[in-house]
Amino acid sequence: MVRVPANRCGCAKSSCSALRSRRSGLLNISKMAATTPAAATAQHVVHIEAVQTAVPTRVVEPGRTRLVAVAAPPLQAPALQRRVRAVLYYRRADGTAAPDAWEDGVWVKESLSEALADHPEMAGRLRRRADGSWEVKLNDTGVRLLQATVDATLDEFLAGKGLKRRETALAPWTDVNADDPDMCPPFFMQLTRFQGDGGYAVGVSCALVLADPLTLARFLLSWARTHARMRAQSKATPLPMAQYLAYFQRPETTRKRVRSVPIDSFAGDGAAETVLFRAGAAAADGGHGDHTALAAACVDKASEALGKKDKVSRLSVVVVDAPAHAAAGDDWLAGKTTIGTCTASGGGAAAAASLEAVQWSELGLEKLVLRDSKPVLVSYSIVTGGGGDEGLVVVMPDDGAGSFLVTATLPK
Template identity: 60%
Template sequence: MAAAAVPQVHIESVQTGLPTRVVEPDRTRLIAVAAPPLPEAALQRRFRAVLYYRGGEQKAEWEEGVWVKESLGEVLCFYPEMAGRLRRRGDGSWEVKLNDAGVRFQQATVEATMEDFLADKDRVRKESALAPWIDVTAEDPDMCSLLFMQLNRFQDGGYAVGVSCTTLLADPLALARFLLAWARTHAEMKEQNKAAIRPMMQYMAYFQRPEICCKRIRSYPIDSAASAEDNGLHAHTALFRTTNAATAASPESRRALARACIARASEELGGAGAGIRAPPRFSLVVAPEDSARGGTTIETVTADAGGGHAALEAAQWSDLGLEELTLRDAKPVQVSCRIVTRGDEGLVVVMPDGDGFLVSATIPM
């Protein structure tokens, strides 16, 4: 009896979404590193989101891909850092150079129905194929994209938008706000320009349809993408919220907040029978309140000083608002979020949110 074929992902197009307007020269955003050098593993820590949608006709999916690139270019004018590149500074810190290098955008087909994919008990691992990532190299960081987006089409017409972004560029909350702004821009552009641009869009989509051009850039088994990230997926993330802005007003209070979150996340795992203890040290990433004027800070914190007594409320990934990301007049039927790390260090990301902070605490398992 012949073995069942291993489902594959076929990459049909690889493009770069560029801002439609040139950013002002010499703009940068600082990433202050408390104790350089920054380990290369820190460059790969990222937030991954996959949003699943019910689909329609195949032709419409590929036409949608053309609109995705067009709307990305427009929204990047208001979020130019998303199209930037990392650059090392002389003092050991880093910066995001706002140089219009662009966002990597791919279109892919998946040899599975969306229904079967969502029901797969190994789905979390396999989502690596839907939201790919290419490592940022410490030697040539300016050649590496910091944000990847992939539009995946399933065999039953459903589709998924997969996004991966390094936490040094954008924290999960900031990335979610960018994606929501992109979705609004996407809908507005389609509505305003449908009559004038639709013929051109259909023409471009025609040549991108795989059943017509019969050319694929590359194909690979879904499992192979999952296996490549196995180490990074063995982590548990808990989300917390604190409404007291003074809780993170100073570096030491932010460390105390981070220790409290790591301790609570470890307790959650311990309560689930995983037998996980808090890591002895972890990276603390603090996002700026205003990305246009402030910079990100990153430092290594030891967990041996106690977890503190910060007033924490449990939060959920749904607090990011991605369940409201509407494409083609439909909201996602499911949203999957995850922080992918490497190494044995934990990771805490402090994100300003109104009068308080949303905090993610990730510990290795």
């Protein structure tokens, strides 16, 4: 005699009403898990397909550096983590075929290397000087370049909750080790492809001691022009690029990813808000030969614009000088950076009166064209690197017009 196992309700029949009810409940739960936004978001994973380094195509002459002067050394480790983050989202241009991910990645790397030849400081590394200041050593070490995919369409990713936090998956960063900075890249770029709709994103994270937001934006625009020129030349004239590509191993031949990480597992990198201003030359100087009055005025204006009742008491001020060449044998002063601190008071009526709040589009990244498409969205952030309740002001010269762009970043 064969025993038929009883159901949990004690009945051996498959038609048991309790069993049917349980099956129905499980089916409903499964449907809910598949349709609720929270569940859909939880399934999104970023897959790192490749980690590479783009180095300049021309060698920099030995000994070139760019000074990072510290007004009150030593520069604390959290200050090295302050960075600019930008993520540009694109859709495939109408009527164009979906680009081959492998080939497109090669074009990005090769054009980035060519652009770095004209901007070698972006490929440098940080180094501490004996006097407590820092410098960027132009040693051709390169930019860390990652290629990734996301298990979501572009629209699904943009519609998810906590976009700013989730964008950390698209613009990677590894903290700079203050004791061994030569081994830590201060500039990351990631090319991320979304599934199903041809969307992709270019995310960058760049240390403020390497480049301010305006300098970074101009470099990216230069890279985009280089990318377009190289592709146009390849179409017009047969170049050895096709043969060159044969030396690269296609991703599908390896079927091995570097790592896969759920997007919701990425931690936020500090809650802060940034307001951008334009200031004239008089406001930037403040009549005292420094930028403390301008910084304090910008923080006052930013606090007012953001509706903050409790104002910060201390500021870190990052000032970027206009590009210039030093005398032979001296430091390379192209965009020398000075880092100092001051109190958040005494902005002055003159400095405040000349300030004009502007949009991030002043940086021009909304015009960055890749594959004949402009970005559908550009996201900007200043990451303070765990600066606590301290404010952060970055003063940047804007061409030779005598005006400045200033970012004022305050903790939430």
